[in-house]
Amino acid sequence: MSRFFATGTDSESESSSEEEQIVRAPAPVYTFSDDEEETKRVVRSMKEKRYEELEAIIHSLRNHRKIKDFSSALASFEELQRAYTRAAPVVQKEENGIAPRFFIRALTELDDWVTGAWNDRDSRKALSKGNSKALTSLRQKLRKYTKDFEAEISKFRENPDLPDDDNERKDTSSSDESDDEDKVKEKPKVSRSPEAPRRPPPQDDDSSDSMDWGSSSSDSSSSSDDETRGTTTLRERFLKRTTERDDDEERDRRRNRRERRDRAGKVSKKDQADDGGEWETVRKGAATSDKPKMFAKDSDIDAALVVKKLGEISAARGRKRTDRRAQLELLHELRTVAQQHNLGDALQLKLRAATVAALFDYNPKVSDAMKPEYWSRLVENVDHMVTLLLAHDDMILSENITEDNEQLVTPPYKVRGCLLIALERLDDEFTKLLKECDPHSNEYVERLKDEVRVSALIERVCQVVERDGTPQEICRAYLRKIDHLYYKFDTRAMKKDQQPGEETSIKKMERLCKYIYANDDTDRLRTRAILSHIYHHALHDNWFQARDLLLMSHLQENVQHSDPSTQILYNRTMANLGLCAFRRGNVKEAHGCLAELMMTGKPKELLAQGLLPQRQHERSKEQEKIEKQRQMPFHMHINLELLECVYLVSAMLIEIPYMAAHEFDARRRMISKTFYQNLRASERQALVGPPESMREHAVAAARAMRRGDWRACLNFIVNEKMNAKVWDLMVGADNVRAMLGRLIREESLRTYLFTYSHVYASLSLRSLADMFELPRQRVHSLVSKMIINEELLASLDDPSECAILHRSEPTRMQALALQLADKVANLVDSNERIFEKQGSFFQRGGAPRGEGRQRERPRDGWGRRQRNRRRDDERGHED
Known part of the structure; x- marks a missing residue:
């Protein structure tokens, strides 16, 4: 039923249109005065009251959706549940227990909105704490509540474009998603007199649903008609008149003007006046200021x-x-x-x-x-x-x-x-x-x-x-040039037959960096130039030049006071320098360069190649944003698996011979803590399967080296899987693999001599050379070096080419006994120190039990030193 046949005054019609109410047409009432007509009561059924209550809540819920106010949406949803509970008897009586379609539409729209907001993780992270908590609660309550309406919701999703029930108000269907121009077209147009003033459209409404375009003109015209014709009924006021044809012609004229304006791109002042202030197409974004005029036609441009x-x-x-x-x-x-x-x-x-x-x-x-x-x-x-x-x-x-x-x-x-x-x-x-x-x-x-x-x-x-x-500006320009050059590998620099006039990247880097060394007034540019120069030398295997430049610059002492980008460049330089040392066979130097970087467990963050989740505390959004800005581009990354493999292999070649030489030494130090922990964890495992990861390959190779099995050790380090993941990534991969084989055989020989020297009376150098597939001269050199460094108690017999071992080393039982004696002595010393500290805690009533001992033994530890000296003399006599 149309709302234009409702009785009441203009104010009542406006309020009813704003509240979007449909008033039933009562029986004809004969009024005697305007005052009595204004005080007429409107009789509504219970169904209309309950449905209007639901519609008002749905309307506010849609407004909350527009501004993404999840806290208010949660409150409105809870209010909607209570309102539907109150309307349940009406639904059961009128609709046979089936929820009205506009209510199902509101639940479906709310469910889609909440699901989209939950799936958008980036936007969800940007929410405030209250909105985020409200979104979680709203999602849980909505999923629980919609289980009772699954059949209606699924039926609605099959045909969502169908109109809602007749009991729903006209403007609550889907007006939130419609455009303003469609609203203008849907509203009925009433002719107005040319003398009537035009009311400007509302500027800052809360929502598009509350706008009532064109109502002012119709209201003003109707009120003027009531004054002139007081006896006219309300029904006759809204009857179709002859002016509707004029309205159609006016609408056609406006449409033609709009089309001409779109084609021309501009609207003249006369058209704007005749058009009555219609819509104009504006650009998306902020409001624009007035565009200044360029020049007049008759101006003299200079x-x-x-x-x-x-x-x-x-x-x-x-x-x-x-x-x-x-x-x-x-x-x-x-x-x-x-x-x-x-x-x-x-x-x-x-x-x-x-x-x-x-x-x-x-x-x-x-x-x-x-x-x-x-x-x-x-x-x-x-x-x-x-x-x-x-x-x-x-x-x-x-x-x-x-x-x-x-x-x-x-x-x-x-x-x-x-x-x-x-x-x-x-x-x-x-x-x-x-x-x-x-x-x-x-x-x-x-x-x-x-x-x-x-x-x-x-x-x-x-x-x-x-x-x-100026020289300082030249230094800045040169540094930008260096930043695009230092990490690139130049194949021409590795060739031996270079042309005399050809400038390779090494020569160019040297020319640019030397200018910065001489003319820079700030330490930052000079520091970055030195680090880039070292990186470029290390990239081309110029180990000695890179090492000397690093040692002369003394950057290790002051780099912690530099800015974060310079510290990142320092970490990248040390990583590349370690790789260079490994490629040149300098295992100790490679381990020293990589130890500080790898022992922290955060090489990815130190090299600015990504962020790892922190267990102790979470980063704030500002801190995470700053750290992401410091990240290096992907094409400048250093392979982290390559770094870890080089570090573990270097630690294996150093740690395993040292462990074999100091097997029974209680004061043995750990050269590489990371490698030692991995090795101990592997030894504690009951069942050790074949290695799969790169770290497991390094541990398995270390265990094979401890047994003196260099072939198994080499097979674990150099194989097809490791070649594809690690060794093929290096420049000169064949030379690196050959170098690895030589180092593994040499360190396996040293480990074998440390472990099994007490078994032999003499060892043939030829037999050792055949066993480890090394040249006899190299075996002779290794054994001689061990004898000189007092690592092996033996002597060489040149005519027979044998190493005669001296049995001055303790047997295994003697070594264990000595180790036990050292531990007991340490225990006694610790107990004595505890008794000495108890002297200050005497009770006033009586002497403690340790008082006699303290009188017998002086506090300065003279007796302890005497016992230690006597024990050392006895050991020397036994040797």
């Missing part, structure tokens, strides 16, 4: 006028309502005008610099990366600036030049700006673009291709800075 217009455009930078895209368009138009009037390259350079600044301002968040298309425009503008500067020797671009001292017309040209700052920010934006991409996708490869453009641009900027810049 450099001063263009600079003045540039100042007007630049004055809007940083304001809240400034449209950044419109600024870029205005600068482009201004540059085109200057080019058409041939105002000179100096003015073009100034306009390009302003465009670069506007492009940097286009990205509102500094932490986020620019869009690729704007970054490409940025590279293009900076490249044009460099081209203009290289083409004119008498053109200077510097930030020390003030606006009053600029010369844009006559040479020598002077322009205010800084090319080096633009280059540094452009390079930083390129790094952000790489971090935003998935490193395993084709997008990353496409982005990485732009690195050639950036390197070429840096090379050209260096030419400009070398001509016009």
Whole structure:
């Protein structure tokens, strides 16, 4: 039934339309005065009351959904449950227990909204604590509540576009998702007199559902009719009149004007007045300020006028309502005008610099990366600036030049700006673009291709800075060049037959770094240059140059006071230096370089190659954001499995011979704590299966080396699986595998002599050479070195080529007895120290039991030293 046949005054009709109520048409009532007509009561059924209550709650729930207020949505949902419980008798009586369709629609929409918000993890993490807790509670309660309506919800999802029940109000179906223009078309249009004033549309309504477009004109016209014709009934007021044809014609005229406006792009002032303030198409985003006019047709355009217009455009930078895209368009138009009037390259350079600044301002968040298309425009503008500067020797671009001292017309040209700052920010934006991409996708490869453009641009900027810049600016430009060069491997540098005039990357790095060493005024640039130089030397296996440069710089002492990016570069340099030492066969040096990095258990974070979850405490959002900004691009990563494998193999080659030589030494120290713990954990296992991971291969190889089985040890370290994961990643993989085989045979020989020397009276060097497949000279050298270092008590007999072992070493039983004696002595010493400390805790009433002992034995430990000296003499006599 239509609401236009309801009785009541204008105020009652407005309130009923705002509350979206449908009033039943009562029997005709004869009124005698206007006052009596205004006080008429409206009679509504229980069904209407309960349904209107549900609709009001659903309306507020939809408003909460628009602003993503989960706390208020939870409260409205609980209120909706209580309201439906009150309406349950009505539903049971009127609908046979089937929930109304508008209620099922509201539950379905709420369920979809909650599910989408829960699945969006990024947005869920950004919620406040109260909203996050409310979302969790709302999700649980909604899932529990909708179980009773599963059949109705599934039936609704099959045909969601069907209209709701007749009992639902007209405007509550799905008006929240409809557009404003559709609302205008759906509302009935009533003609108005041209004299009636137009009321402006409401500006800041809470929701789109509360808007009642066109009601003011109809109300005003109807009220005027009531004054002139008081006897007219309310039904006759809303009858169809002859003016509806005029309304259709007016609607057609408006539609034609809108189409013409869309085609032309602009609306004249006359059309706006006739149109009555219709909708205008605006751009998405912040409100735009008035676009300044460029130039009048009859104006004389010169450099001063263009600079003045540039100042007007630049004055809007940083304001809240400034449209950044419109600024870029205005600068482009201004540059085109200057080019058409041939105002000179100096003015073009100034306009390009302003465009670069506007492009940097286009990205509102500094932490986020620019869009690729704007970054490409940025590279293009900076490249044009460099081209203009290289083409004119008498053109200077510097930030020390003030606006009053600029010369844009006559040479020598002077322009205010800084090319080096633009280059540094452009390079930083390129790094952000790489971090935003998935490193395993084709997008990353496409982005990485732009690195050639950036390197070429840096090379050209260096030419400009070398001509016009100060030594400190040249150092900054050179450092940017070094940052794109130090991690790249140059195959030409490894060739022995190099051409005389050819400049390899090693020579280029040396030239750039030496200039920074000599001219840098800050320690930061010099430190980063030294670390990059060491990294580049280590990458090309120049071990001695890299080691000497590191030792001479003394960076290990002060690097902890540097900024985080420099500390990350130091960690990367030490990791690469350790790999270089391992490739050259210097196992101890490789272990020393990698020990500090690997023993922490966080090499991934120290090398800025990712973040690991922290067990003790969680990172805050700000801290996690800062650490993500410090991460290195994927193409600059160092393989962590390669680092761990090199570290474990180096520790095995050092630790296993040391453990065999000091098997019964109670004071034995651990060279590598990580390797020792892995080895002990493997020994405690009852059943040891075949190794699978890289760490298990290293432990299995260590156990084979302890037995003297060098073949099994080599097989665990060098095999197809380890080759594919580790050794093939190194430069000169065949040389590395050959070096590993030689080192494993030599250390296995030393371990064998330490372990089984007490069994033999003499050992043939030829037999040892055949057993470990080593040259006889190498075996002779190893045995001689062990004898000289007093690691092996033996002597060499050159005629027979034998090593005669002296039985001065204790047997296994004697070694265990000595070890037990040392432990007992340590226990006695600890007990004595405990008794000495108890002297200060005497009770006043009587002497403690330890008082006699303290009188017999002095406090200075003289008796203990005497017993220790006597015990040492007895051991020497036995030896």
